[in-house]
Amino acid sequence: MSSQGGKQGGSKYQPLLDALHQSDRTHVTLTFAEIEALLGGALPPSARSKRGWWSNRSKGALQATAWMSAGYLVDTIDLESEQVTFTKPPAVYRVQCINDTLQWNSELIRALRLHMGLNQSAMAKELGVRQQTVSEWEKGVYTPTRASSKHLTLVAEKAAFRYEVY
Structure with missing residues (x-):
């Protein structure tokens, strides 16, 4: 069975959408087996390896x-333990x-x-920095320079990332 069917809203992943939509939790962690139980069938092999x-x-x-x-983003994926955590981001982020x-x-x-749907390498390419720089920013090891902050702001605006200044 192909997961590329053209049925809008009726894809094989509709049960996952429904389950997440009904959740009132900010973070939802599911095992691959739990997702397969929702779907009533196996995930494709690439879900376990890529x-x-x-x-x-x-x-x-x-x-x-x-x-x-359903309003969620994949926050963490652990291929070894076959678990995925979905997170519901705030509607608007607060930025000083x-x-x-x-x-x-x-x-x-x-x-x-995550809003842009990028991994760290792709984000680094978008910003003209090294992947390690993005990783260090995300870990809080370093904060962006003023120039990098201005570039991040431009990228955020272009990506329709919603934030409010405080």
Whole structure:
């Protein structure tokens, strides 16, 4: 059975969408077996071997459409233990502004990257920095320079990332 069927809202991932939509939790962790029980069938082999299958992309992936339509993003994926954690992001993030520069912290940078459906390498390419830099920002090891913060702000605006300044 192909997961690329064209039935809008009726894909094989509809039960996952329904289950997440009914949840009132901010974080939902499911095992692959629990997802398969919801779906009434097996996940494709790529779900068990490729992290990219779980990426938050808005085009060409019925599985991502399911969790994103329910208001969730994949937050963490553990292929070894076959578990995935879905997180419901806030509708609007709060960002501090000092001297006309938004203060991008680890949580906001990660949220922007997830909002854009990118892994750290792709985010680094988008920003013109190394993947390790994005990783260090997300871990809170370093904070972006003023120039990088301004670039992050431009990228966020282009990506329709919702935030309010406080």
